[in-house]
Amino acid sequence: MSEQQQSGTRRSPSIGRRNLLRGAIVAGGIAAAGAGALGIAQAQAYSHPGMLIQNDDIDRMRSAVQGNREPWISGWNRLINNSHSFSTWNPRPVERIIRGNNGTDPENYWLLMNDMHAAYQNGLRWRISGDTAHRDCAVRILNAWSGTLKEIGGWTETSLAAGIYGYQAANAAELVRDAPGFDRARFRTMLANVFYTLNNDFLVRRHGTCDGHYWANWDLCNMASILSIGIFNDDKAKVDQAIEYFWNGKGQGSIEHVIPFIHGDLAQWQESGRDQAHTMMGIGLMAEFMEMAWSQGIDLYSARDSAFAKAAEYVARYNNGHSVPFTKFVWYNGHNCTYNEQTVISEGGRGQIRPVWELVYSHYYGRLGRAMPNVLEMLSKVRPEGGGGDYGTASGGFDSLGLGTLAYVQERKPTTLNRLQSYNYQDRYVRHIQYDVRLDNTISPAADAQFRLVPGLADAAGVSFEAANKPGYYLRHYNYDFRLDPNNGSSTFAADATFHSVAGLADGSWRSFRSHSHPDRYIRHYDYLLKLESVSTATGRADATFRITT
CATH class of the missing domain: 2.80.10.50 (Trefoil (Acidic Fibroblast Growth Factor, subunit A))
Known part of the structure; x- marks a missing residue:
């Protein structure tokens, strides 16, 4: 076991958290399902659209864009100038996606990666502008993949592909779930059979390695995929599974492990000693996981006395060029649980620009009025946030759906100054x-x-x-x-x-x-x-x- 696993106290969610969704809040373990029923669908009428984008978000974006108001209009211009949002985008579905060198098959995950971002961006453009050409484009992309994709393979990176593109695919589909011509039933089947199977296998087996072997991002993307698939498929067992893992999972993505040390108003992130690019990726994935839960009435943002707010401040502060405290991080990896330690924070990728900050700031400051000075300083550098295609062609530029300046910024009310x-x-x-x-x-x-x-x-x-x-x-x-x-x-x-x-x-x-x-x-x-x-x-x-x- 790793150092933080030995010392951490597991916490279960308290009953009486945000209860906007009837019966969706998990109290302790996997509600009603039990560990043996993880793959069995349980009917639950979830709120739709109810992941990263809700109806209130759509109304806010539409009103702000029509009113030519900042910063939303800058975010909108970032969206419509991204080629992934063009209604002429043509999907390139294949039966088998490969991520990771398995010695025989060439990688082609970038096909799925680009197409899911194109579907999401076109769906967002339709929801805001009403232009049905973008709706039809998103539907065309999603139908093409659900009618073609049979398998995700490769080396262990298969788990990354299933996690990252699984939650992104579900969010894209959520925007057009009731659109004419969209084959929702077939898409649900693809999510459950192709993506969820791999997501579940990773969180249970982790390819036969120690619990602490994989970095937090591997857990987080698979948690996000299971949660989003559960919401899209109205499958309560999957939603419960994802929330239960957030609280009590053995891997590095659970709330007790992903934030191993609290330093006052700052909190150290699990990958801080690895590099800053993956650390910021983790901030984005955790924020998206928490936001999807929030959309269904489940408040995870406040877990461990809002430890995630402190972690975001920690990561932002360091990547803004300031110093932060660092406690030695110990973990055990591989099949034989080999001892590893990190004694200093990593400078690798320090200051990299990633579109992960608006969502964090939107919740803690926009909704709650909490001071987030380091995240705000980071926003001065990244605004307006773009989406997939705005940050290069490598996979790192597609780890988050982004476009947060358009999608997430909350207007503080009242606006009058006195x-x-x-x-x-x-x-x-x-x-x-x-x-x-x-x-x-x-x-x-x-x-x-x-x-x-x-x-x-x-x-x-x-x-x-x-x-x-x-x-x-x-x-x-x-x-x-x-x-x-x-x-x-x-x-x-x-x-x-x-x-x-x-x-x-x-x-x-x-x-x-x-x-x-x-x-x-x-x-x-x-x-x-x-x-x-x-x-x-x-x-x-x-x-x-x-x-x-x-």
Whole structure:
């Protein structure tokens, strides 16, 4: 067993997680199916489209593109300028796909790889533009493969082909699942018989090697394929199998093994000592796995106290050129479980551009308002994210479906920016200066005094103050003083950064803000610094009264 397997504590998902899907949440093992029933379909009406793209995503993309709004329009232009998205794309299906040198057959996996990205991109173009030529192209590609493909072979890389192109094929098909002419039944059969068989075999046998032999990406792509096939085929046993493996799998892709060490707000990735290209590939695969589960009401993003957010920050930080801590990583590989160790983080592929970051940022910041400063810095380099065909012809450029700037960016609402004007010093406004918070009448830059008043992080009936120029950073009290801090997702932070707006203590037409965590205390200024204090005097009431201006 590897070092992290010896020390890790296995965790099962808790009942009561996001429950948007009736009966889809697994509590412990493989719900109702049992280990002996993994290949037996169990009927389940899953949400469709319900993988990487949902109806809300389609509506958002369509509205943004029609409105010519950034950054979505830049993402759209990236899509329509990619030749894989052209409706004239002609599929090249074959009966046997080969990935890996087996000594006899030449590799040809690039045929399937390119065609699945073409099907996905054409399906996406149709969903956004309504142009049926792209719908028909996607259908033509998918029908051609489901009517032809019989086998995926080669060397051990067969498992990579079945995993990566399996989840991509299912996502492409999900976009056109109800399109006229699409042979959904035949596609389901291909996914189950050609792809799933290999996915399942890898997670069970791993080609006869030690549990820790294969890098995390091998597990992750096969987990993603099983999950997506389960959703597309409405097969509950397969969905349950994928979620169960996420929590308790023996290989390096389970949540306890893929993140072996937590370093405060950063978390080391299993492949960090290998190279950065494969590390970023893993970030993309895990994000896509978690997003497909989220689409069905299952929250895996929050697993192990949102360890994946910390891992994404770790990987982004290092690939942005900054230093990160590294703990020696030990694993055992091969058929005889040979000892291996990595003592330093790898610089191989450092800073490579991969389209895997928008989805991570979309969830943790776009949905939750969590600060992800290192991922945001990476986004400044990769936006707008492209898709397969935009990152060269090698397989690494097709490991992720990408196009995240178009598909995943969440607009933070409300969009209005506000200032907090003092009642008794009306030439002064609340501002942050190097994370300290005070009243000031000389505000430069102006953004330092602008805040987005969002629903309270701890109570949506309250309000939290997010800095306009520091996404994910909020006003919060700490030992009754105020400062601007990054939202780390903790309940303590949420409570300290949540306030309840009440009629102004000095003037009912203005506003005062009562602390959520200390209901007897209010935001007030004292010697121009913001404090959290009880208010009993006329001066105190005036100090605790503000006007919200835009």
